[in-house]
Amino acid sequence: MWKRRSSSELQVIDHYQNRMKARHENMKEGERDFNKDKESLVKPVREIVVPGDLLDSGKLKPGDGTYLSNGKIYASQLGIKSIKSNFVNVIPLGGPYIPSPGDSVIGKIVDIGPSNWLVDINSPYPAPLHVTEVPWKVEFGDTARYLNIGDTILAKVLLVDETKRVQVTMKEQGLRKLQGGQIIDISHSKVPRVIGKGGSMIQMIKSYTNCRIFVGQNGRIWLDGDIENIVYAIRAIKMIEEGAQTLRLTERVKEYLESMTRSGLNGKQQ
Amino acid sequence: MRLIDENGLRIDGRKVDELRPIRIEAGVLKRADGSAYVEWGKNKVIAAVYGPRECHPRHLQDPSKALVQCRYNMIAFSVMERKRPGPDRRSVEISKIIAEALEYVIFTEYFPRTSIDVYIEILQANAGTRCAGLTAASVALADAGVPMKDLVPAVAVGKVDNQVVLDLTKEEDNHGQADLPMAIIPRTGEVLLMQMDGHMTVEEFNKAIDLGYKACEKIYQLQKDALRRRYAVEEIETFEEAQHPQTAMEE
Numbered sequence: 001m002w003k004r005r006s007s008s009e010l011q012v013i014d015h016y017q018n019r020m021k022a023r024h025e026n027m028k029e030g031e032r033d034f035n036k037d038k039e040s041l042v043k044p045v046r047e048i049v050v051p052g053d054l055l056d057s058g059k060l061k062p063g064d065g066t067y068l069s070n071g072k073i074y075a076s077q078l079g080i081k082s083i084k085s086n087f088v089n090v091i092p093l094g095g096p097y098i099p100s101p102g103d104s105v106i107g108k109i110v111d112i113g114p115s116n117w118l119v120d121i122n123s124p125y126p127a128p129l130h131v132t133e134v135p136w137k138v139e140f141g142d143t144a145r146y147l148n149i150g151d152t153i154l155a156k157v158l159l160v161d162e163t164k165r166v167q168v169t170m171k172e173q174g175l176r177k178l179q180g181g182q183i184i185d186i187s188h189s190k191v192p193r194v195i196g197k198g199g200s201m202i203q204m205i206k207s208y209t210n211c212r213i214f215v216g217q218n219g220r221i222w223l224d225g226d227i228e229n230i231v232y233a234i235r236a237i238k239m240i241e242e243g244a245q246t247l248r249l250t251e252r253v254k255e256y257l258e259s260m261t262r263s264g265l266n267g268k269q270q
Numbered sequence: 271m272r273l274i275d276e277n278g279l280r281i282d283g284r285k286v287d288e289l290r291p292i293r294i295e296a297g298v299l300k301r302a303d304g305s306a307y308v309e310w311g312k313n314k315v316i317a318a319v320y321g322p323r324e325c326h327p328r329h330l331q332d333p334s335k336a337l338v339q340c341r342y343n344m345i346a347f348s349v350m351e352r353k354r355p356g357p358d359r360r361s362v363e364i365s366k367i368i369a370e371a372l373e374y375v376i377f378t379e380y381f382p383r384t385s386i387d388v389y390i391e392i393l394q395a396n397a398g399t400r401c402a403g404l405t406a407a408s409v410a411l412a413d414a415g416v417p418m419k420d421l422v423p424a425v426a427v428g429k430v431d432n433q434v435v436l437d438l439t440k441e442e443d444n445h446g447q448a449d450l451p452m453a454i455i456p457r458t459g460e461v462l463l464m465q466m467d468g469h470m471t472v473e474e475f476n477k478a479i480d481l482g483y484k485a486c487e488k489i490y491q492l493q494k495d496a497l498r499r500r501y502a503v504e505e506i507e508t509f510e511e512a513q514h515p516q517t518a519m520e521e
Binding site for chain 2: 048052065067069076078098
């Protein structure tokens with residue numbers, strides 16, 4: 001469905017289409033590696049939709065960021081249209097983080113009660129952490145000895161009910177209090193891009209910078225390691241956040257990290 | 271005072287069914303979750319959206335849906351004669367009707383116990399600020415990623431020199447016979463806001479509504495363009511960077 005578009009958007013589409021066309025022609029001539037180009041040809045143009053845009057009026061089912069009205073599917077959020085296994089989704093470009101059970105999140109302790117802590121998980125809802133949900137045996141009223149205000153923890157969302165009452169837990173392997181390191185915030189909608197397919201992106205950043213990194217589903221990222229390397233890792237992550245919808249992102253990030261870590265090493269030798 | 275000359279042109283040279291020039295820009299404030307700036311003739315309006323966020327004071331929380339709060343505020347220097355700062359009868363009323371109009375399009379049930387706060391600041395006023403404010407606010411909401419049914423375009427129609435005209439200016443509003451601000455959902459044609467000051471016959475009223483609907487379609491398109499432009503521009507830039515990765519890397 002081609003609707004009326006702004007000139008700037010048309011420019012983008014022209015850009016992509018010309019490129020695709022060029023690729024197609026090249027392919028016909030057999031000048032390029034076939035497999036390399038196949039992927040980019042299959043990828044559709046990323047279409048930005050705004051609330052109220054018609055997404056589909058026929059066979060597809062409404063997914064995230066959409067709503068159904070008179071049998072037609074409309075976008076309910078500003079984002080990018082994507083079709084996956086018969087569902088139309090809108091991948092949001094922003095919006096708050098809404099917790100769902102099973103999410104790994106990075107939280108900050110904001111309040112202490114006699115039998116629970118209140119954790120800020122970067123969402124509109126406060127998340128209590130009960131003493132029965134921590135890996136230590138805590139006496140009543142002794143909560144501050146284990147976690148104090150300002151501490152950061154790696155936690156998991158235990159349950160979320162209809163009125164969005166949230167509970168988090170630390171009773172699982174790998175969940176713990178985070179000591180040292182730095183925390184940065186990114187938009188939670190960019191988290192999948194930072195992690196990459198099967199963790200490829202984050203693995204790459206880790207191996208180039210030698211940092212220990214945790215990415216919370218809520219858009220908080222914890223990094224620990226050599227201070228210079230942390231700076232490079234943060235820059236790489238910011239790069240991913242800003243260019244999340246662009247082509248060739250992984251390669252660009254790789255090139256950046258390669259050049260930065262190399263020049264960083266050279267700097268030390270001098 | 272003659273507001274429409276013998277050629278059917280108004281004081282500022284527009285035809286009776288012509289809008290003032292409108293410019294909309296999304297995402298102008300860095301610290302807000304979503305924002306928009308609207309220049310509508312001589313009106314200058316900025317809107318900011320915060321939330322959905324934890325609702326304070328606590329007793330206002332609704333366990334079934336989000337609360338939409340709005341503050342419409344005219345800055346002291348927005349009009350010729352200094353306006354006494356602070357909320358007055360008029361701005362409280364406008365805040366209320368804008369909040370109610372927006373509440374209807376937002377999927378409030380997705381965010382129980384939260385509040386979505388909309389702040390509309392009128393930097394310069396020249397009639398039709400509630401419409402400009404609502405237009406800006408809906409773009410700001412979309413920019414904040416708030417799920418909603420549709421964008422909300424708004425426009426004022428009225429009666430001046432015994433003629434039905436679109437988008438009144440300050441002179442036409444002050445010396446005209448009627449003023450009718452309206453906001454609709456373009457997809458369904460539902461009315462979200464309608465007020466009337468002055469008198470019109472039924473025929474005139476119907477004609478005014480038709481004029482308003484047509485104008486809202488145009489404003490709706492401008493709103494969409496503003497939102498798309500905000501993200502499309504980024505894409506062009508990063509796209510070009512992708513073609514020249516070396517130059518992009520040098521800071």
